[in-house]
Amino acid sequence: RPSSRLAQMKHQAHQSPSSSWASLQADVEAHLKHAMPMKEPLVVFEPMHHLSFAAPATAVPALCVAACELVGGQRHRAMPAASALLLMLAASYTHEHLPLTDRPKPKPRPEPMIRHVYGPNIELLTGDGIVPLAFELLARSDDPARDDSDRVLRVIIEIARAVGSVGLVEGQYRKITTGGSGSDGGEVCHVESIRRVAEKIGGEMHACGGACGAILGGGSEDEIERLRKYGFYVGIIQGLLLQRGEIEKEEEEKLIMEEVEKVRDLALMELEAFEVQSMGQGPQSKRLHIGLALEGSQSCNYG
Amino acid sequence: RPSSRLAQMKHQAHQSPSSSWASLQADVEAHLKHAMPMKEPLVVFEPMHHLSFAAPATAVPALCVAACELVGGQRHRAMPAASALLLMLAASYTHEHLPLTDRPKPKPRPEPMIRHVYGPNIELLTGDGIVPLAFELLARSDDPARDDSDRVLRVIIEIARAVGSVGLVEGQYRKITTGGSGSDGGEVCHVESIRRVAEKIGGEMHACGGACGAILGGGSEDEIERLRKYGFYVGIIQGLLLQRGEIEKEEEEKLIMEEVEKVRDLALMELEAFEVQSMGQGPQSKRLHIGLALEGSQSCNYG
Numbered sequence: 001r002p003s004s005r006l007a008q009m010k011h012q013a014h015q016s017p018s019s020s021w022a023s024l025q026a027d028v029e030a031h032l033k034h035a036m037p038m039k040e041p042l043v044v045f046e047p048m049h050h051l052s053f054a055a056p057a058t059a060v061p062a063l064c065v066a067a068c069e070l071v072g073g074q075r076h077r078a079m080p081a082a083s084a085l086l087l088m089l090a091a092s093y094t095h096e097h098l099p100l101t102d103r104p105k106p107k108p109r110p111e112p113m114i115r116h117v118y119g120p121n122i123e124l125l126t127g128d129g130i131v132p133l134a135f136e137l138l139a140r141s142d143d144p145a146r147d148d149s150d151r152v153l154r155v156i157i158e159i160a161r162a163v164g165s166v167g168l169v170e171g172q173y174r175k176i177t178t179g180g181s182g183s184d185g186g187e188v189c190h191v192e193s194i195r196r197v198a199e200k201i202g203g204e205m206h207a208c209g210g211a212c213g214a215i216l217g218g219g220s221e222d223e224i225e226r227l228r229k230y231g232f233y234v235g236i237i238q239g240l241l242l243q244r245g246e247i248e249k250e251e252e253e254k255l256i257m258e259e260v261e262k263v264r265d266l267a268l269m270e271l272e273a274f275e276v277q278s279m280g281q282g283p284q285s286k287r288l289h290i291g292l293a294l295e296g297s298q299s300c301n302y303g
Numbered sequence: 304r305p306s307s308r309l310a311q312m313k314h315q316a317h318q319s320p321s322s323s324w325a326s327l328q329a330d331v332e333a334h335l336k337h338a339m340p341m342k343e344p345l346v347v348f349e350p351m352h353h354l355s356f357a358a359p360a361t362a363v364p365a366l367c368v369a370a371c372e373l374v375g376g377q378r379h380r381a382m383p384a385a386s387a388l389l390l391m392l393a394a395s396y397t398h399e400h401l402p403l404t405d406r407p408k409p410k411p412r413p414e415p416m417i418r419h420v421y422g423p424n425i426e427l428l429t430g431d432g433i434v435p436l437a438f439e440l441l442a443r444s445d446d447p448a449r450d451d452s453d454r455v456l457r458v459i460i461e462i463a464r465a466v467g468s469v470g471l472v473e474g475q476y477r478k479i480t481t482g483g484s485g486s487d488g489g490e491v492c493h494v495e496s497i498r499r500v501a502e503k504i505g506g507e508m509h510a511c512g513g514a515c516g517a518i519l520g521g522g523s524e525d526e527i528e529r530l531r532k533y534g535f536y537v538g539i540i541q542g543l544l545l546q547r548g549e550i551e552k553e554e555e556e557k558l559i560m561e562e563v564e565k566v567r568d569l570a571l572m573e574l575e576a577f578e579v580q581s582m583g584q585g586p587q588s589k590r591l592h593i594g595l596a597l598e599g600s601q602s603c604n605y606g
Contacts, residue, residue, distance in 0.1 A: 169431050
């Protein structure tokens with residue numbers, strides 16, 4: 001029964017990721033490895049391969065595939081977009097950890113440090129090579145037999161905006177120009193600034209994953225917007241939990257966790273429309289996938 | 304008469320750029336300024352604007368527009384692709400001059416040094432923001448009324464490949480991994496390595512400009528391939544002339560200049576097919592534009 005599935009998902013949202021969510025991620029990675037063969041010149045492709053899979057996993061690619069399936073699309077239709085999203089996040093992660101001359105040396109932290117396998121020059125170029133590859137994969141995914149080039153172009157615009165100067169890049173600007181999440185004024189203000197970074201860095205990429213999956217799966221405009229919002233909330237939760245580690249005051253941590261609960265409710269609300277639609281339509285395996293995004297968002301450590 | 308035009312172009316190829324070539328470049332810049340309005344957050348868009356136009360001009364955007372017109376297309380069809388190419392080269396230029404911790408300090412040179420208006424962090428992010436914007440402009444250029452989304456997707460693939468790990472980025476890897484053009488073994492080998500960098504850095508971007516213009520102008524496959532080759536040769540000439548400044552031995556410089564002459568003949572040969580086609584078709588203003596690329600290639604100082 002769908003309602004018991006939903007209850008199960010709500011419960012799971014507080015647990016570690018399930019194998020079915022991890023298997024979506026593994027499918028995307030397998031697709032990408034196939035689409036990005038190791039070839040000459042190795043000096044170029046070896047670092048590209050390595051750095052594409054070195055970044056911490058996020059729920060974004062799996063969310064894209066799950067959204068496609070939820071609206072009735074076939075999984076393989078979403079694979080190029082899911083792979084492109086994975087590549088974009090990997091490129092961004094690589095550039096975010098470049099040792100630039102005006103960046104402070106990383107502080108020692110409990111978690112393991114970034115291990116730089118290549119020099120900064122190569123890492124910079126590799127990020128620069130990964131991004132066009134992602135757009136190439138998207139543009140190639142057009143299937144003339146299906147006449148879906150409009151959907152593909154729409155997804156290219158969605159992803160370009162999400163990773164660009166009004167999305168991921170803007171979030172990183174904010175991080176730099178406000179000196180990270182720790183240099184603002186009062187407490188409320190601080191929590192708000194954490195929320196804003198969470199929206200830009202986590203929210204918009206997950207929103208993009210949900211929307212692109214729904215577009216490629218042939219979803220209605222209403223379904224596309226619901227899955228965009230659902231992704232947005234899931235991404236904010238991820239962004240908030242990530243930044244929690246940097247908070248020192250107990251009061252603030254409490255405010256952040258209240259925010260997480262509020263946003264989680266909003267995310268679940270977007271799923272309700274699908275719940276009603278699918279009542280009595282047989283096994284709800286698709287519903288399960290989407291619900292798991294909430295759970296995936298808890299254990300991912302991208303940032 | 305076309306033949307006298309051609310003679311004129313051959314002559315002009317050794318001069319400074321004409322006003323008609325410069326006016327194509329100005330048109331592309333005006334289109335781009337309109338497509339990239341200055342908006343909030345200014346902390347993001349101000350550096351994007353500045354750095355997009357701060358890189359030295361190349362013949363690539365104008366070549367794209369000229370190729371479109373040569374095959375009978377309207378100028379405005381090529382503007383988004385020409386703008387995207389300009390943005391890609393600007394992003395690449397910005398990243399190539401980032402002060403990374405493993406890069407040697409720039410040697411003092413006769414030409415003016417790069418003036419860094421922003422910190423490395425901002426310059427890195429700005430490059431990262433410019434590239435998706437370029438793809439967004441391309442994807443948005445689809446005109447449903449014309450049903451040309453297949454051409455637009457093809458151009459996205461062309462540009463992604465030219466700027467990515469099998470094009471511009473590979474050329475930069477080569478520069479880094481061979482330690483620039485000055486560290487190879489024997490002389491012939493050195494000239495050959497200069498030629499290879501010229502192919503990757505100049506050749507493939509100009510080839511892409513020619514091909515994309517011809518695709519968007521509705522050219523035949525034969526026309527697309529001729530303008531691709533023409534662009535390739537023009538770009539190699541540019542790359543060779545750029546690197547000439549770094550050569551110390553007179554003998555080597557002679558070899559390079561011989562190579563330039565050889566490649567120039569090949570470039571002009573690709574134009575001959577258009578010459579025959581257009582005999583007696585009235586004013587040859589389009590022909591003039593394309594021929595000027597040879598001339599533009601002499602005075603640009605990208606690199």
